[in-house]
Amino acid sequence: xxxxxxxxxxxxxxxxxxxxxxxxxxxxxxxxxxxxxxxxxxxxxxxxxxxxxxxxxxxxxxxxxxxxxxxxxxxxxxxxxxxxxxxxxxxxxxxxxxxxxxxxxxxxxxxxxxxxxxxxxxxxxxxxxxxxxxxxxxxxxxxxxxxxxxxxxxxxxxxxxxxxxxxxxxxxxxxxxxxxxxxxxxxxxxxxxxxxxxxxxxxxxxxxxxxxxxxxxxxxxxxxxxxxxxxxxxxxxxxxxxxxxxxxxxxxxxxxxxxxxxxxxxxxxxxxxxxxxxxxxxxxxxxxxxxxxxxxxxxxxxxxxxxxxxxxxxxxxxxxxxxxxxxxxxxxxxxxxxxxxxxxxxxxxxxxxxxxxxxxxxxxxxxxxxxxxxxxxxxxxxxxxxxxxxxxxxxxxxxxxxxxxxxxxxxxxxxxxxxxxxxxxxxxxxxxxx
Amino acid sequence: xxxxxxxxxxxxxxxxxxxxxxxxxxxxxxxxxxxxxxxxxxxxxxxxxxxxxxxxxxxxxxxxxxxxxxxxxxxxxxxxxxxxxxxxxxxxxxxxxxxxxxxxxxxxxxxxxxxxxxxxxxxxxxxxxxxxxxxxxxxxxxxxxxxxxxxxxxxxxxxxxxxxxxxxxxxxxxxxxxxxxxxxxxxxxxxxxxxxxxxxxxxxxxxxxxxxxxxxxxxxxxxxxxxxxxxxxxxxxxxxxxxxxxxxxxxxxxxxxxxxxxxxxxxxxxxxxxxxxxxxxxxxxxxxxxxxxxxxxxxxxxxxxxxxxxxxxxxxxxxxxxxxxxxxxxxxxxxxxxxxxxxxxxxxxxxxxxxxxxxxxxxxxxxxxxxxxxxxxxxxxxxxxxxxxxxxxxxxxxxxxxxxxxxxxxxxxxxxxxxxxxxxxxxxxxxxxxxxxxxxxxxxxxxxxxxxxxxxxxxxxxxxxxxxx
Numbered sequence: 001x002x003x004x005x006x007x008x009x010x011x012x013x014x015x016x017x018x019x020x021x022x023x024x025x026x027x028x029x030x031x032x033x034x035x036x037x038x039x040x041x042x043x044x045x046x047x048x049x050x051x052x053x054x055x056x057x058x059x060x061x062x063x064x065x066x067x068x069x070x071x072x073x074x075x076x077x078x079x080x081x082x083x084x085x086x087x088x089x090x091x092x093x094x095x096x097x098x099x100x101x102x103x104x105x106x107x108x109x110x111x112x113x114x115x116x117x118x119x120x121x122x123x124x125x126x127x128x129x130x131x132x133x134x135x136x137x138x139x140x141x142x143x144x145x146x147x148x149x150x151x152x153x154x155x156x157x158x159x160x161x162x163x164x165x166x167x168x169x170x171x172x173x174x175x176x177x178x179x180x181x182x183x184x185x186x187x188x189x190x191x192x193x194x195x196x197x198x199x200x201x202x203x204x205x206x207x208x209x210x211x212x213x214x215x216x217x218x219x220x221x222x223x224x225x226x227x228x229x230x231x232x233x234x235x236x237x238x239x240x241x242x243x244x245x246x247x248x249x250x251x252x253x254x255x256x257x258x259x260x261x262x263x264x265x266x267x268x269x270x271x272x273x274x275x276x277x278x279x280x281x282x283x284x285x286x287x288x289x290x291x292x293x294x295x296x297x298x299x300x301x302x303x304x305x306x307x308x309x310x311x312x313x314x315x316x317x318x319x320x321x322x323x324x325x326x327x328x329x330x331x332x333x334x335x336x337x338x339x340x341x342x343x344x345x346x347x348x349x350x351x352x353x354x355x356x357x358x359x360x361x362x363x364x365x366x367x368x369x370x371x372x373x374x375x376x377x378x379x380x381x382x383x384x385x386x387x388x389x390x391x392x393x394x395x396x397x398x399x400x401x402x403x404x405x406x407x408x409x410x411x412x413x414x415x416x417x418x419x420x421x422x423x424x425x426x427x428x429x430x431x432x433x434x
Numbered sequence: 435x436x437x438x439x440x441x442x443x444x445x446x447x448x449x450x451x452x453x454x455x456x457x458x459x460x461x462x463x464x465x466x467x468x469x470x471x472x473x474x475x476x477x478x479x480x481x482x483x484x485x486x487x488x489x490x491x492x493x494x495x496x497x498x499x500x501x502x503x504x505x506x507x508x509x510x511x512x513x514x515x516x517x518x519x520x521x522x523x524x525x526x527x528x529x530x531x532x533x534x535x536x537x538x539x540x541x542x543x544x545x546x547x548x549x550x551x552x553x554x555x556x557x558x559x560x561x562x563x564x565x566x567x568x569x570x571x572x573x574x575x576x577x578x579x580x581x582x583x584x585x586x587x588x589x590x591x592x593x594x595x596x597x598x599x600x601x602x603x604x605x606x607x608x609x610x611x612x613x614x615x616x617x618x619x620x621x622x623x624x625x626x627x628x629x630x631x632x633x634x635x636x637x638x639x640x641x642x643x644x645x646x647x648x649x650x651x652x653x654x655x656x657x658x659x660x661x662x663x664x665x666x667x668x669x670x671x672x673x674x675x676x677x678x679x680x681x682x683x684x685x686x687x688x689x690x691x692x693x694x695x696x697x698x699x700x701x702x703x704x705x706x707x708x709x710x711x712x713x714x715x716x717x718x719x720x721x722x723x724x725x726x727x728x729x730x731x732x733x734x735x736x737x738x739x740x741x742x743x744x745x746x747x748x749x750x751x752x753x754x755x756x757x758x759x760x761x762x763x764x765x766x767x768x769x770x771x772x773x774x775x776x777x778x779x780x781x782x783x784x785x786x787x788x789x790x791x792x793x794x795x796x797x798x799x800x801x802x803x804x805x806x807x808x809x810x811x812x813x814x815x816x817x818x819x820x821x822x823x824x825x826x827x828x829x830x831x832x833x834x835x836x837x838x839x840x841x842x843x844x845x846x847x848x849x850x851x852x853x854x855x856x857x858x859x860x861x862x863x864x865x866x867x868x869x870x871x872x873x874x875x876x877x878x879x880x881x882x883x884x885x886x887x888x889x890x891x892x893x894x895x896x897x898x899x900x901x902x903x
Contacts, residue, residue, distance in 0.1 A: 018770040018822075022469045024509045024573045028549070037528060038461065038481070039508070045464040048473075052463050057473065063460045082763040 005056050013093040014054030019085045020047045026077035026087075031359040032070055035377050040067050043077035043087055050094055061101060068094050070373055072366055073236050074326035074359035088331070089278075095238030116239055120197045120229040121246055161368075164405040169204045178208055179223045181215045188218040188307055192259035194250075194297075196269045197229040199398045205434040206398075209427040210265045210300055216432070217307035219263075226253040230264075232272035232327075233364045235279070247276045248286060251293045262293065265300045265423055267325025267332070267397035268364065273297040274332050299328060301337035301396065301422065309344055310430045316347035320425075321390035323381070323404055325397035326359045338396055338422050345429050353384040362403035374403075375410075382407045385417075393419045437500055437520045438477040446480070446522075449490045453482025453528075465523040468508040468515050470855065471902065476503070476517035481528045485603075485611065485642045488524070492640065492886075493609030495522065501889050504636040506547065506578030509570045511774050512855030514582055514635050518890035524640065526577050532643065535560050541600065541617055542646045546577025550584075553646065562648040565592035568851070580641050583633030585851030587684040587715075590809030592649075594851065596632040601645035604631055607638070607882035617645050630877075635853050636888040638881045652717035655683065656727050659743040659754045660734045661708045665689070667738040668710040669785035672808055674733045675714070676781075680726050684715040685809030689788065692761045692805045699764035702757050708740060712808060713758055761805050762816075768801060771821040773830060773902070777841035778812040778850030790840040791815050798833040800826075812850035827902045835900055839864070857902075859894040 009015065026043040027033050033042035040046075046067050052058040068091065077087050191214060195207050214221045231246035250273075254262055264270045272279075277291035320342060328334045342350050361367060361377030385393060385407065393408070395401040404419035411417075420428075427434075446455055456462070456479040466473045482488060495502050501521030508515050517523050530547035535556050542553055542564060550564075550571035557564045567586035568574055574584070580602075585594040601615035615621055615628035631638055662668040672685055687710060688696075694706050704711070716726050731742040745751040766772050779787045788804060791813075795802035806814035815837055819830050838848050838861045848858045848865055863871050875893055878885075 019766065021766060021772055022467055022508075023570065024469065024507050025570075027507055027573055038456070038479075038525070039464040040456075040458075040461045042464075048467055049460065049463055052473070058459070058463065060459070063458075063463070067460055067464075083766045084763065 005054070008097075009054045011093065011097040012050050012053055013086075013090050014050060016086050016090050017047050017051045017054065019083050020044065020051075020081075021083055022048070023082065025080050025082055029076040029080045029357065031072055031074060031076070031361065031377050031380075032373070034358075035380055036070070036373070041070055043071075046071060046094075047085065047087070047090060050090055061098065064094060065098055065102070068098060070370060072326070072359050072361065072363035072377070074363060075330040076326060076357055076359065079330045079357075088275075092235055092238065092240065095236070096240045097238075099238035112237065112239075116234050116237060117242060120233060121242075160371075160406060160409075161402070164402060164409050166202055166205075174204060177204070177223070178211045178221075179225075181211055181221045183218045183220050184216050185218050187220045189260040189303070190220045190222065190258065191261045191263045191303065192254055192257050193221050193223050194227060194230070194254075194262055194264040194269065194273065195223060196264060196266045196398070199266045199269070203398055203401070203421065206265065206421045206423050208434055209432060210263075210423050212432050213304065213309070213423060213427060213430075214263065214300070214307075216310045216430070217304055219303065219307060222257050222259065224253050224257055228253070230269040230272040231279075232268050235272065236364050243272075244279060244283070247272075247279055247290065251276065251286065251289050254293060254296075255289065259296065261298045261303060262296045263298050263300050263303055265396070265421070267299070267328030267334075268399055270297065270299045270334075271327030271331035299332060299334045299337065299396070301341055302334060304426075305337045305340050309341065309426060310432070312345050312426070312429045313431070314347035315345060315429060318348045318392065319351055319388065319390045320345075320348050320392045320394060321351050321353050321385065321388040322356070322394045322422075323353070323360055323385070323400055324356055325395065325400055326357075326363075328396055329357060338394070341422065341426060342394065345426070351388040351390060353388045353390075355384055358384075360400050360403045360407070362397075362399035364399060367399075367403060367406075378403060378407050378410070382411050386411065386413070391417060392425060393417065394422050394425055395419060396422050438522070442498060442500065443478070445494060446478070446491065449494060450480055450482050450487050452484050453480060453487060455480050465505065465508075465525065466517070468510040468513060470511050470513045470516070471857065472513065472516060472518075474516045474518045475520070476523040477520050479523045479525055481525045483529050483531060485605070488640060488642065489605055489609055489611055491522075491524075492605050492607065495886050496608050496884055499884050499886060501886055502640075503888050504577065504581065504640050506575030506581075507549075507573050509574045510578065510582065510853065510855065511776075512582070512635075512849070512853035513857060514578070514853055514855055514888075514891065516856070516890075518856065521886075526640070527575050529577070529642070530575075535562065535648070536617075537562075539617055540648045542648055544576050544644050544646060546575060546580070546641050546644070548576050550574050550576050550579055557648050558651055561651055563651040564598065564646060564648055566595045566598060576644065576646075577641055580632050580644055581634065581636045582853040583851070585807070585810075585812060587686055587807050589807055589812060589851070590685055591681050591683045591717075596629055598647045599628055599632050599644055600647050602628050602631055602641055603643035604639040604641055607884070607887040611642070615645070619647060633853070635855065635891050637878060637891055639887060652683070654720040654723055655715055655717045656723040657713060657715045657745060657751045657754055658727055658731055658734075659757075660712045660714065660731075660739045661705055661741040661743070662710045662712070663708060663738070663740050665710050665788045666785045668712055668808070669782075669788075670737045671712065671734045671739060672781065672784070674737055675730050676809075678729065678733055680716065680730055682714045682730070682809060683717040684713070685807070686713040686758050687711075687784075687805060687808035687813070688713075688758065688761060689804040691801075691803040692765065693757075695764040695768065695803060696757055696760045699767055700760055702753070702760075704757055705740070711757075713754060758805070761803070765803050765816060765818050769818045769820045771819045773817040773819065773834060774852070775815050775817075775834065775837055776806075776812060776850045776852045777815065777837055777846060777848060778810070779841055779844045779846030781809070781811045783844040783846065784808055784811060784813070787813060787840065787844055787846070790844075791837065794833050794836045794840070797836075798829045800830055800833045802833070807850075810850075811846065821902070831900050831902050834902070835861070854892045856891060857900060859892060860898045860900055862892070862894060
């Protein structure tokens, strides 16, 4: 019994929970606590559940499943925490420990296996999904959903997403994707561009625009072959081994080029790349290489702020609001750069929404697997978004972009409000076409 | 210990029609703690916005002798909302719908779940101020502040929660809905039950509504930081300033141990060899403030201050306050467990209390840090320790007991603003005497004959001792 409690403490990273003094400063910034309104869905509550496991007071570990499933992993609590609790590590460890013990129902197992292990990491698979209704058709889910009580709701949920899916890119167009572009003027930096899996499959054009803007700004851009999914969705689902494998593949791929920076345009992926050093810290062969990779990893807004934007025509009076990416804010701590770039668009009115730091409820695949909870959180977000009367909502992560599009659609505001990636907006303002 | 049966739950479900009743283990564990010590599992947790449902529930609980524990957001440092005898936790943070500012009457009417900082904001929007400002005010509910009679840095000039409550709506432990006080500052009709309820730590009833007094918001604030080579000099500076007719809104002290901890945590350029520093905030008319800043700086220098830092602008000012804000996060990096006390002494005894604290620190070999609201004598001696180290914790217990004794010997009190709860209960008689404690107990018995409201708090059980290990 002693050893098993010791094991549990290690598995759940119990030691890290002791830094929590239960002051509750995380409560008002937690989207699930403020939306669902009970301590069970607060960071402090979840940390306490892990403490109880480590102290042998909770023995039925399934008690932790719902509270940890419903966490968005936005990590706003880490930013608010006065004592530096590593909530992200506790969350990942707990999910991994729960996943190990859990027997998923067949359809859920199928979903996890097909999406996490086969689709996201595979460039071919993501290209295929890029011009189809990605999740629904390619995961064998359609069939599973019909035969399963649990999944009954999914087709409807996916129906909601279908309406907001971007225009598919034809395989021919995809074949013309930029792989190496020289800087417009004197090159300041050589940057390796990280395409990301969802970003590339669904928002191929934003990647292309990113490369063009980087070149305009004075960067030689290389798209490194053999790069893969960042592994964030795996890490967040407790599939740590798979996340580490993907990290290693990326490190290997990017070591092949001599770049000053590894640049991405997706807040969630960027956060994962930023944490490779931490992810592989116990692996003697990879730890230093992972740290070197993370040190080079930057969000595109950081590079554009430093290198500058092309000339931009005035957009007088356009009301714009920025919905921050949680992982960019709370993990990468990149908060000012996107705002600085927006301020360079002449004439616009940048309006900060109330509770701008609150998650939109997208959170990786949260909005698919926890659809109802996600929509409750989105509805809260849309209240504040609407109050800004903005014509454009700027995002810096593909998940947020889709979710905000969905929010606009749900509110029936498609005529008056657009959701765009920061890069799309800057490119549009600078007259750069896809 | 489970006190609730399946039949009870059926009846409760019938009473709580609009609210929620939680019985899952994950929910019960999530309501088993606060920001102090220990975990106590409630049988169930109830959330409802309906006062009528709560009235029926209290009547039922009184009949069945089921303990009830009112709870806000559980930021309590004294165990206020802990369900130590099992029973039902009432999560009143959901009662957050009423927040009215009545401009002509200079009052705010609030329901108990409203966050204290939201009252601050609403009052300020109309040019008013609700002065009590516990440092957790962006998380804490006004209901919790009322139950514990919370203070904060502005206590020196503006007083504490009880000084701003003029009326309450309360469900008594027997399930009667009563009103105390009213909406006027002056009110001498009968006993002042309002003041009795405020600070009664949830042992006399459930507050369902409160009328709070507001004051006009001062036009501006100004801050200075003063650095001292001796604690006694710091103490004299505080007295000098106050006797010169300057009335600062905040006077926050940091001792050497807290200065060192902050500098190690995040270098801010604080002098680690200084014995103490004081942050002084003054508020009022901008012109008056200019003069007061100059005068206070001069007074501090005259009693031997090493340095007076006057910020050039608001940015520099918030930099200065950052030092104070970082004390708590900085000290828990040393060791994970923080025993935060709030023993309070008459202002003139601050240097003596600081000396006593240093002796206690050395005697028991504990890591003791002192900071807090020096202007009103409300120090926060914090012991930084590791709760998994049993030997250390037994030394901490002895040190904490001596801190309480020192405060009382110097004419002070066990608790300035956190409340008694459980940890300080064993020391009540030491401060109040047997007769003083007995009269409090008899008041409790009259209000709550079946002892259902927050049992196990304030009053010590026979033979109860401070236990941290």
